Amino acid sequence: MRTRTEELQDIAGKSFDVCVIGGGATGAGCALDSQLRGLHTVMLDAGDFAGATSSAATKIIHGGVRYLEEAIKDVDPKEYHVVVRALHERVRMLNNAPHLTRQLEFIVPSYHWLNIAYLDIGLKIYDWLAGSGRISPSKYLSREETLERMPELKRQGLIGSVEYADGQFDDARYDLALVQTFSNAGGSALNYVRVTDLARDSAGRLAGVSVTDQLTGEKFSVQAKVFVNATGPFADSIRNLATPSLPRRMRLSKGAHILLPLDVFPTRDAMLIPKTDDGRVLFAVPWNGRLLVGTTEQEVAPEDELFVSQKDIDFMLGQLNKYLEHPVLPSQIVSGFAGARPLVSSGEAESTQKVARDDVIEVDPSSGLISIMGGKWTTHRAMAEDTINAVQKALGVPITDSPTRSHVLYGSEGFSGDLWKKLMDAHAITRETSQHLAAKFGTAAWKVLELTQEDRNLAEPILAGSPAIQAEVVYSVRKELAATLEDVIARRLGIQFYSWRDAIHAAPVVATFMAEELHWSSDQAKSEVVTYVKKVNKLLEHAGLEPETSPGARVERASAV
């Protein structure tokens, strides 16, 4: 990927076939599909790529066991369609980016015989619906087999469990891989550029967007023949910029997650708690060395600040602890995150739990704006395929096949499961670092490590004992458009998801390298650290945890750059 300055030169004031607004899963998926079909495409995001909902998922690639149950209970073909489509897309996501995905076994523990029979039948239907997209058949596990796989499961009354397979992925990095693949295919992508207005031509059709660079305040315009609104939770604001009279479609539902040390529930498999007190499911999933627990459901507005509250924690631990031999305490939480599900509603009355997870493509007859709303991460590619079909229709060109069905993403070309061993053999790095690099960057890890050949110091860890190395910061800025500390520490390296406290201690070190790369003054470097530390400490406070003492000495080091 090119630098921010190069991207800006290529975008500001220029004309494209297609302009995609939003660089989350939906926007990045649309941009890639469009560019690969030969349409000259630009993608603009007001924040960082995956900076909104697309890095706040439970990180499961799934058809949705709960949605299947609802489809059957409600005899709802729409819900059924959502599940079947997602089950087929599951395999494509796994195949197109093996370095960021893996098959994961889910265990549903049961304390009643009737539940076992119910689950077994339901999951057999799930297998059957997957058809050729089936990854591994579901099966019954005895009490002993269940406890062998999940030794910390509550023993009293446990009868057994049902096991089934779905997928797991790194959502933030998957989004970045989509953006990089798009860029390599000749597309132009930029983060931190907000679309603030839309311009129409003499016939009333959209012809351009006004954009403000969020980092410099500079304003510019971009022209295109077709505009795709892929702004997820914010879709109504772009729809109303195009045509103020369009009725609202989005219903936002906040979902929170917490992360715990994996030794509170040591397992390689995920647990699905089939019925929470509010009638949903809860997952406890091993992810990046932690136990990821989620999620909640609460209606919110687009402008609401999203964070994990003590109420969210009480709810999630309350549900989880019913299934654990040794209950987890709130003080054991190491990190967390929350996001807003962008649900599309046809009416005001239904609860967000009841709104189907399907997506909707709307072509505004007045302005020509194409909005893609709703959906799931798992179906982002199929949503993009349908959207670009609509784009081709709007352009009056033949609808061509989508090349993304089997297009391998950046970092997965030539990837094999033993990549980490090859990295370790070729470079003097630890096993943990080579596994971390292979999982985050795939074959692009070679490029990260090339930097350590120029400067041996870049092979040093960012924090003592952490697998992430300093070269990753330099690479993220030079090749992945990282512009803020959070871009690097959260989405590109994953440290903030692993531990809020580690993230705070990593900030000054990361700022040192970012300052060098981005020519920050010492005052700016210091202020970036202070702002970031404050933000993460606020997350700790919202969760009812003690704030971390500021890493003052290291701030000095950053400010001295």
Ligand SMILES: Cc1cc2nc3c(=O)[nH]c(=O)nc-3n(C[C@H](O)[C@H](O)[C@H](O)COP(=O)(O)OP(=O)(O)OC[C@H]3O[C@@H](n4cnc5c(N)ncnc54)[C@H](O)[C@@H]3O)c2cc1C
């Ligand atoms: C709690 C939770 C758990 C989930 N778990 C899963 C899961 O396990 N599996 C799964 O398949 N799905 C899951 N999902 C759903 C999935 O995460 C979302 O469907 C998906 O991320 C939505 O992506 P998006 O691109 O539409 O929206 P977003 O990721 O929110 O992207 C929208 C982008 O638009 C940008 N934008 C907004 N306004 C403007 C503007 N004016 N100019 C330019 N850019 C703008 C924003 O900056 C943002 O980056 C989950 C969702 C939540 C909330």
